[in-house]
Amino acid sequence: MDNKHRPTRRELIGVAATVAMSLAVSRRAIAQAGARVIVIGGGFGGASCARALKQLNPLLQVTLVEQNPTFTACPFSNDVIAGDRSIKQQQFGYEKVASGGVTVVAQAATKVDTSARTVTVADGSVLAYDRLVLAPGIDLRFNALPGYDEAASEKMPHAWKAGEQTLLLRRQLEAMEDGGVVAIAVPANPYRCPPGPYERASLIAHYLKTKKPRSKLIILDAKDAFSKQHLFESAWKELYPGLIERVSLSQGGKVASVDSSTNTLVTDFGKHTVQVANVIPPQRAGRIAEIAGATDKSGWCSIDPVTFESKQVSNVHIIGDACIAGGMPKSAFSANAQAKACAAAVVTLLAGGTPTPPKLINTCYSLVAPDYGISVAGVYQPKNGLLADTEGAGGVSPLDAPHEFREREAAYARSWFDTITAEVFG
């Protein structure tokens, strides 16, 4: 033991300096020479984020994991249901995302190991990350509404994920005889696209008024108040008098169970057997968020409002419909805005910096008729751990606007869709 070398103070300092230097070098090396960021989910949030990351720091190795080769957008899918738009206009590929330097892995993510910082995909490949962004959108909670499971959705479509379900609901409306009844079952908050069910009711009513004028539409609602309520109700009175009936929560509108064999929706106050039943069930964050350990008891993901980093697991960020974004609604616009703010935060964190608190905008347009648009907008910033509404900003379109105003908002809605899809996929 006596002959054991005891390091001198100078040697210790030298070792410490070497370790510190190598740590500094490796951190900078990660930031500069291609830190690895994986984004799971290729919708408005995920595809935007992947592209923004690559734009902000071209040296990053950005991988987008998305099993579907084609994305089908939900905004304007109610127009498809109403027969005014082709599903093709809703569909986008990932060629431009890939040609911009993002590695696109067309497989489902099956496992996330947040300790080892790896993602496993369907073919068993394991991908390593320094930061992970989850943008999985929603999953439908089929077990939450008795009688409504995946098989039932083939008879009573939800059409809340755009694609085949959208077309199924469209076909059912086309097949329905004049004089039939269409029902839309609306869940309690929170869910994807708060004004969506009422836009859908409006555009289906437009179709019925035009093509099947003896038909009726009933909204069975699990809540009392809803987004842009006064605007919708005022427009319904003007455009679709006697065609749309809404039964609120207080009036017994909450659907307690369904029977898909007879197209029946059961509420506390009665049964509605209808020709076409659109059942929008309760929702939660896409499954991979739960697998990653990023969901809380609510089924959604709580986040830091500055970085979008999970409050549950470190180095994992959640954006879009899956996250709890305070005052921000679950919309495509929100997902896209959050994606860009999250990308900036991730780039800053990987470079060893401190992200600046973001300021975010959301604008949601709804069509009440093809030439009649209304909107809600908001400006958000971190406050008390959430993304909070900026006081004095935001709100809905005026209630007493002239028709020209409504036409302009309908035109803006279409321009918005063209612009945002060009930014995300074009």
Next chain:
Amino acid sequence: MKALRFAFLIAPTIACLGTAAAASLPPPGAASCSGCHGVHEPASSAIPRIYGRDANEIVSVMTAFRDGSRPSTVMSRIAKGFSDDELRPIAAWLASQK
């Protein structure tokens, strides 16, 4: 379709990303604009182009939206969420996006 460039300023020397990155990022609020205003907005679009516009013009239009002296559909509701101190860097950043 022509590939669209993202509305972000890329720092010319990304090599020193440590603190340079923060300087290259859009100021708070600016990145949300491209949700509606396309970076390469065609002349036919109902929504006006804002990228590459004069910064002072952007500030004066936004303040006019905010105080209601310029009519709008949605912009007055958005402009009310931003102070002059927030609008100036946003406008400067938008102006720099050619």
